[in-house]
Amino acid sequence: MAQHTSLRQLLERAAQRGIDYRETSPDRAVAPSAVAIANVDGFLEPMPEESVADIAVLEQLDEIGTPATVTMTGPRYFGFVIGGSLPVTVASNWLATAWDQNVGMHEVTPATATLERVAMNWMIELFGLPEETSAAFVTGATIANFASLAAARNRVYRDVGWNVEADGLIGAPPVTILVGNEVHPTVIKGLGMLGFGRERVQRLEVDGQGRIDPTRLPKVDGPTIVCTQAGNLNTGAFDPVGDICEAVKPRGAWVHVDGAFGLWAAASPDREHLCSGFQAADSWATDAHKWLNVPYDSGVAFVRDGAALKAAMSITADYLMTDSDFRNPSDYTPELSRRARGVDVWAALKSLGKSGVAEMIDRCCSNARRFAAGLEAAGYPVLNDVVLNQVMVSFGDDARTRRIIDAIQEDGTCWCGVTVWQGQTAMRISVSNWSTTPSDVDQSLDAIIRIANSEVVNERQ
């Protein structure tokens, strides 16, 4: 029988180790060492025949796992679009994990279901979405896109007298689906999962920043879904959603906005112009684990026609309290059982307040501009209009740009990823972490420019 550690000792030890990790995050190399990565093989062992002491399990997790993490939560991680996690949200997450609530039904989880309802209403207000909007707390923007598009599917079919939930897609009338050429691949995946097909979409040409040109929209007729984007993952650019809504909504089309990080611009008075007219759309997908800086995983789908979302997602069973007077969260999500991830959203919004959210968004944007200015001054061209938190830079030809990105990642001062923008290889910097300071930007710029310059010198020798 494994040695017994008290619950208190075990959880306190975990908390201490978590606190150590967070306190040292700003100074850790962002990328793990080769030795630490090799040591991960220590996890590759046969499943134990007998039980192992809890404390030993935790120790192995920390000793092998911690050094091999990429410090995504630190202030100099600029890869993909990755937020950190506000300390209050790590704390709320720990407490809510201890509660271990299954937030599917209100009556059995009144505290967490209420917190999620509050968080939902606060976000609807923060983004200026229509009052009647309903929301679903999901794992991320991928499933937020999926859930939104499931509601869209329900509504556009209902409009032509077809009950897609009951009768499915076999023999159903066709639906026109328009997407920008820079659509995020998760939207395409969502369409595929909904039976619309990943390739049966009409792709619209975009401009040099990745935006749909609303004057070149085809004339829509019959059931139609238009997928737009707030915040291109490379450029940060916004589709002119207001203009698109004006063009297609009078003809009955459903307009969806993938705003995984860009929707948060609506929370900043300095940047809400980027989202002007967005409120006319029908559904909006966003992430909380990106720019709101809550722990993974956390995304939200907002749907104006809550009945359409509910029709697509709800189930009934005698043992479930599905005819409750309360708003059952599981009526709106693909999942029945799930963790109460909305609690962390609530904690972030409560702790920051409206001004704090705006300030966090603005701070990231101004740090992105600082990156762009520093790179330009060093002679490296920035490829996008830096309207938000994304910066793309080229160090010359594709091969050299890739080599320099590899060297920057290995150096460990900061971490930036590679992308290909309209045919050109580039490095992508995404400033999404609440804790990044101008001095983190300067420290990262020093490393990036030093590495890039020395690579250019090496080539000349």
Ligand SMILES: *Cc1c(COP(=O)(O)O)cnc(C)c1O
């Ligand atoms: C990140 C992102 C997604 C996918 O979000 P996940 O949280 O990874 O599921 C979708 N669209 C855009 C624009 C994104 O930036």
